[in-house]
Amino acid sequence: MNLKSIKSLIPFLLTSVFTLISVLTPLLTPSYVNANGETVSSGVISEVVIAAFSLSIVGLLVLTKSVYWKHVFLITIFLSWGGLIQFVPFGFQLSFGFIVLDFVALTIMFFHLMFNPDLLDEVLSYLPSRKAEKSKLEEIQLNEKRVEHFQNNFNSKSEAELKRIVEQNDRVPEAVEAARRILVSTSVLLQQPKGK
Numbered sequence: 001m002n003l004k005s006i007k008s009l010i011p012f013l014l015t016s017v018f019t020l021i022s023v024l025t026p027l028l029t030p031s032y033v034n035a036n037g038e039t040v041s042s043g044v045i046s047e048v049v050i051a052a053f054s055l056s057i058v059g060l061l062v063l064t065k066s067v068y069w070k071h072v073f074l075i076t077i078f079l080s081w082g083g084l085i086q087f088v089p090f091g092f093q094l095s096f097g098f099i100v101l102d103f104v105a106l107t108i109m110f111f112h113l114m115f116n117p118d119l120l121d122e123v124l125s126y127l128p129s130r131k132a133e134k135s136k137l138e139e140i141q142l143n144e145k146r147v148e149h150f151q152n153n154f155n156s157k158s159e160a161e162l163k164r165i166v167e168q169n170d171r172v173p174e175a176v177e178a179a180r181r182i183l184v185s186t187s188v189l190l191q192q193p194k195g196k
Helices: 003-028 046-063 069-081 103-115 117-124 128-154 159-168 173-191
Strands: 093-096 099-102
Touching: 003 046, 003 069, 003 103, 046 069, 069 099, 069 103, 069 117, 099 103, 103 117, 128 173, 159 173
Parallel strands: none
Antiparallel strands: 093 099
């Protein structure tokens, strides 16, 4: 394992340690008898147990060197926002109806995405604005390939034929651009002084 992959594990490892402590502390706390003579013992919150189970699945994915451990861990963090799981028995939450903002989970997610920028890029690529940017970039690249194709086809044409293609502008835009580029490059070459 290299340093980069170890660094990417830091948020997961810290979350696992805190969750393990949250599970073990009540189990290792001895029971006692209160003033009324009742036996009082500590129990583990079920949401923390579910978090421990989810983190163990992520841990297995890490051990098997699966690239999907980052995604499963991110999903686990999202589940904690809905209150389905809890990494620690305490939390700092802000509720808006059924939407719960858990600041512990938000902090974990922030560091997970910060230490795994490839995952952040992947998540952001699902946003509509990123899809539009990506499709524009793909369109530009495709147009550039078409222009290069026409340039290869037009290299044998005379300067007069190329000027006619540009002036008439009756072909596809990529063909006209290819002819224009060839004319520009040949005129630049002709304008350069010849070496002595």
